[in-house]
Amino acid sequence: MSNLYQSKVVDYQLANGLTVKLLPMPGFHQTYAMINVNVGSVDTRFQPTNHGLMTVPAGTAHYLEHKLFEKKDYDAFELFGRLGADSNAFTDLCETSYLFSTTGRLKECLETLLNFVQQPYFTQKKVDKERGIIGEEIKMYDDQPGMRLYDAMVASLYPHTPLAADIAGSITSIQQIRVQDLQVLYDNFYQPANMTLLVVGGFDPREVSTWIQDNQEGKTFSAHYQRPTSMIINSAGQVVSNWQMKMAVQRPRVMIGLRGQHDWPAADRLKYQLAGELFFSLIFDESSDNFLRLYNAGIIDDSFGYESEVANQFDYACLGTVTDDPDRFISEIDHLLRDSERQVALAAGQFETVKRSLLGRLIGMMDSPEAVANRFAETANGAWLITDEVAVLRSLTIDDLQLVIDSLIKPEQWTTCQILPVD
Structure with a gap:
């Protein structure tokens, strides 16, 4: 019988809307924690409640994922490394995920994860510096036949929609991304009610719940949040055969x-x-x-x-x-x-x-x-x-x-x- 079956899944929502899922696995030393944000590369056209249509350039969600790690006086990747943890992040069509794995100092790692995702710091200088890095990433993917084929397949199924754009955007679109684009996307989607925190592995769920609660009570977020409506396939044309x-x-x-x-x-x-x-x-x-x-x-x-x-x-x-x-x-x-x-x-x-x-x-x-x-x-x-x-x-x-x-x-x-x- 799996350790996961023997454990009790703890699933609840905090007052600020953050969904928490805890999967303790007795006997394991390693713990994984992940924040999933319900926003991805397709969210370039969206309409908040009581607001007109808003747009950001293709690749903005992926660009935001990159820049969220870098703060005024520290880099989250480096901080996780000093804590003995491995960290990573990735952007998909519909979601952005931030994660770490560790065998110790779980409380500090959890606080680091929650803090860097929930406390943005953007400057135009830092945003401009990232263009070359993401541009090289785009070129690297362009040289991979399997990636080019898959992207072309999706674009052919959903022409003239955000699905037709590469997750990282294009060399042209990332030149258009400014601080205000990252901030608009962050303000509209990076709210606790649009996030899920998963913790799985060897830990005490009561102890971890207390850490999470204490961390969230010290922060202020928008009240009565409602996720914007994503305009993904409204303009979908006929499939390119x-x-x-x-x-x-x-x-x-x-x-x-x-x-x-x-x-x-x-x-x-x-x-x-x-x-x-x-x-x-x-x-x-x-x-x-x-x-x-x-x-x-x-x-x-x-x-x-x-x-x-x-x-x-x-x-x-x-x-x-x-x-x-x-x-x-x-x-x-x-x-x-x-x-x-x-x-x-x-x-x-x-x-x-x-x-x-x-x-x-x-x-x-x-x-x-x-x-x-x-x-x-x-x-x-x-x-x-x-x-x-x-x-x-x-x-x-x-x-x-x-x-x-x-x-x-x-x-x-x-x-x-x-x-x-x-x-």
Whole structure:
């Protein structure tokens, strides 16, 4: 039995709106703590309550993540290092996460995390200094074929929307970011009621709760906060059905993207996401007949994979591989997807086996504080814990896969993206 199952999950909300989730794991020395803020790269157009539409340049959320570590008289990265902790941060489409791991001095580390995220310090000089660093990061990603292909897939599914922009922005857009842009985004989204603090590992939950409460009571935040409405897909155009570019690659890379049809409410999002994992695993997992046939025919190799993204205003899935025959890969996957109802029926005998396999992976993560924290970061926009995922996954039946078919199996909402070798 997992240590996490043996422990009690403590889940509550402070008076200032901060959601706190504590997952004590007896016997572990390491502790992970993470603050997830419900804001990401797509939040470039938003409308606060009783206010007109506000905009910031593409890449502002990622830029803000970088600059939040640097204060007037200290750098949070360096402070964590002096405390013997590892720290990191990352920005995704819909969220920004700040985290540390430590085996000691947990109170000081927690206070450092809460303080640097909740006490911004921006100057134009510091903002200007960061342009070169982020510019190099953008160029580095531009040189990675896998990243270019994935970004092109998302942009093709959601043209003319914030989803079409790179998470870090572009060389042009980051030149437009000023202190006031960071401050506007911070003021509108970096409020306790729009944050979740997760602590997982070896600690006393009562002691940690007291530390958190004391820290938050010493700060003042906006009263009656309401998250702005994010204008993500309001201007979404028709899917770009085909995209190609040439790069210095030895073999073609191809990815098929599927745009979902629904705006999933939070209560249904986890069920839909897990049903998607089951759907693609059932039809395309390494043990499936389809995978083995395509692999043995040389149409796919070990690079083949699939994934899905489910958020409050959009959802999509993709399948991709490196292959010497991209046209045949496209044709085969297109056929299998269009035939998905029959494919699910043919594989019905394997449903419980696939489901148990996914359950096993989730339960296996429960013996690692790092894995629990990372999984939470992947699904933080819905504020789900890995225990929630296990409970929902256990309840799913093969009939629930129809949710995925109804949403994603719409060929007019698909895109095919390729990166081909230079002639």
